[in-house]
Amino acid sequence: MGALAAKYLFLVGLYAFVVWVVREVVVGLREAAGAPRRERKPGARARGARLVVGNREVALPGRGELVIGRGPESDLRVADAFASSRHCVVAGDGRRWWVRDLGSRNGTKVNGEAVVERELRDGDRLEVGGTTIVFRAGA
Secondary structure, eight states: OHHHHHHHHHHHHHHHHHHHHHHHHHHHHHHHTTOOOOEEOTTOOOOSOEEEETTEEEEOOSSEEEEEESSTTOSEEOOOTTSOTTOEEEEEOSSOEEEEEOSOSSOEEETTEEESEEEOOTTOEEEETTEEEEEEOOO
16 A cells, blocks of 8 residues: 555656646746736736736736836836836835836836835835836735
C-alpha cells in the first residue's frame, strides 16, 4: 500500500507542476503579445490594489510594474492626447505602491501636485494628461 500511495502523491505533484508551468507560459505569451491585462467588471468585488479609470477597474499585479500611457506598449492605455505614449509607471512590492513619471511631456500629478516619484495612498488621484485615475489600496 505504501508504494501505491507514493505513486499517487508523485502523480498529484506532477499534475500540480504541469498546471503551474502551463499557467506561467500562457501569462507570458499574453504579456509578450501585448494583450491588455484583464480588467475587473464594474461591481465585482476587488481584493488587491487597483486603479479606477472612469467606470472601469484595473487590478494591479501583486508585485511589479504597470505602465500607463496612450501607446500600444503601455499596460494601461488611456485615450488622451495630453498623455505620453509611456507616461508613468505604478510599481509595488506587495505592501506599498508608488507612481513614477517616465519623463512625460505634461508631467504626472498626484492630488493636483506635480510629482517625479511618490508613494501612493488609498484614494490618491493620479492625473495623466487630462485623465484622472484613482488608486485603491484594496482589502
